[in-house]
Amino acid sequence: MPEFTKSVGFIGAGRMATALARGCVESGLMTVGQLISADPSLDARHAFADQVAGVAVFDTNEPILARADIIVLAIKPQVMPDVLADIGNQVTEQQLVVSIAAGVTLKKLAKALPTDSRLIRVMPNTPCLVGEGASCFSRGSSATDEDAEDIRLVLESVGRVFEVAENQLDAVTGLSGSGPAFVYKMIEALAQGGTQMGLPEELALELASQTAKGAAQMVLTTGLSPAALREQVTSPGGTTVAGLEALAKLEGAEAFREAVVAATKRSQELGES
Numbered sequence: 332m333p334e335f336t337k338s339v340g341f342i343g344a345g346r347m348a349t350a351l352a353r354g355c356v357e358s359g360l361m362t363v364g365q366l367i368s369a370d371p372s373l374d375a376r377h378a379f380a381d382q383v384a385g386v387a388v389f390d391t392n393e394p395i396l397a398r399a400d401i402i403v404l405a406i407k408p409q410v411m412p413d414v415l416a417d418i419g420n421q422v423t424e425q426q427l428v429v430s431i432a433a434g435v436t437l438k439k440l441a442k443a444l445p446t447d448s449r450l451i452r453v454m455p456n457t458p459c460l461v462g463e464g465a466s467c468f469s470r471g472s473s474a475t476d477e478d479a480e481d482i483r484l485v486l487e488s489v490g491r492v493f494e495v496a497e498n499q500l501d502a503v504t505g506l507s508g509s510g511p512a513f514v515y516k517m518i519e520a521l522a523q524g525g526t527q528m529g530l531p532e533e534l535a536l537e538l539a540s541q542t543a544k545g546a547a548q549m550v551l552t553t554g555l556s557p558a559a560l561r562e563q564v565t566s567p568g569g570t571t572v573a574g575l576e577a578l579a580k581l582e583g584a585e586a587f588r589e590a591v592v593a594a595t596k597r598s599q600e601l602g603e604s
C-alpha cells in the first residue's frame with residue numbers, strides 16, 4: 332500500500348462519506364486518525380462512528396476547515412449553495428476541496444470559493460465500502476498534479492478510478508454513481524424468480540448475487556464482450572434462450588438503459604438548478 336499522510340475531512344457524514352471513509356481505512360491506505368467528519372444529524376454521526384470505529388465526528392464544520400488537508404463536500408446537491416456560502420471564506424490555499432455531489436459543476440464550486448481554490452469533482456459509488464468502487468474524477472483549473480494523484484490514490488484504494496472530462500460526469504453519475512441501485516434491482520428480480528420457482532429465499536439471493544458478481548468479473552477479466560460471453564451461456568434450444576426471449580418480450584434490458592439515461596438527465600438538471 333502506498334504511503335498517504337494527508338488528512339481528509341468530510342463535510343456531511345452520510346452514506347457515501349461513510350462508504351468512502353470506511354473503505355479507505357479497510358484498505359489500509361489511511362488510519363482513522365487521518366479522517367474526520369461533520370454532520371448536523373445525530374443519526375448520521377452515530378452511523379459514521381459505528382462504521383469507522385474511533386473516528387472523530389463533529390456537529391459543526393469548523394474542525395474540518397481548521398484541520399483537513401483535503402475537504403470532501405459529501406452533502407446533497409440541494410444544500411451545496413448554503414454550505415459553500417458558510418465555508419467559502421474559510422477555505423485556504425493549502426487545502427484541496429473535493430466535491431462528490433451529483434450535478435454540481437466545478438464552475439459553480441469555483442464561483443463560491445476563494446479565487447484559485449484547488450478543486451476536484453469526483454463521482455464515486457457505494458461499493459467503495461467493500462473495495463469495489465467505480466469512481467471518476469475531473470480536476471479544476473487550479474488543482475495540481477499532486478492533487479489529482481492524491482485523489483487517484485484514495486479512490487484506487489477502494490476500487491477502480493478514471494480521470495474524465497467534466498462533461499462526462501453526469502453520464503458517469505447515471506451509470507456507476509446510481510448504477511448499484513439498478514444492479515440491486517436486477518439481483519432482487521433474479522432472486523424473486525428463483526423463489527417463485529421453488530428455491531429458499533436465502534439461497535436464491537446468494538445465487539443471484541454470486542451470479543452477478545461472477546458475470547461482472549468475466550467481463551472485466553476475459554477481454555470478451557458481454558455479447559460474446561452471453562453466447563457462451565446460450566445453448567441452442569436450451570434454457571438460456573428461453574430466458575432471454577422472456578427478457579426481450581418485457582424489454583428488460585432496455586429498461587436498464589433507460590434507467591441510466593434518466594439518472595444522467597437528473598444529474599444534468601441538478602447542475603442547472
Ligand SMILES: NC(=O)C1=CN([C@@H]2O[C@H](COP(=O)(O)OP(=O)(O)OC[C@H]3O[C@@H](n4cnc5c(N)ncnc54)[C@H](OP(=O)(O)O)[C@@H]3O)[C@@H](O)[C@H]2O)C=CC1
Binds near residue numbers: 347370405414431432
Ligand atoms: N449515496 C450514493 O450512492 C452516492 C452519493 N453521491 C453524492 O454524495 C452526496 C451525499 O450523498 P449521500 O451520502 O447519499 O447523502 P446523505 O443524505 O446520506 O448524507 C448527506 C449528509 O449531509 C448532512 N448535511 C446536511 N447539511 C449539512 C451541512 N450544512 N453540513 C454538513 N453536513 C450536512 C445531511 O444531514 P441531514 O440528513 O440532516 O440533512 C446528511 O447526513 C450527494 O451529493 C450525492 O449526490 C455520489 C455518489 C454516490
Ligand SMILES: O=C(O)[C@@H]1CCC=N1
Binds near residue numbers: 433504509
Ligand atoms: O441518487 C443520487 O442522487 C446519488 C448520486 C449518485 C448516487 N446517488
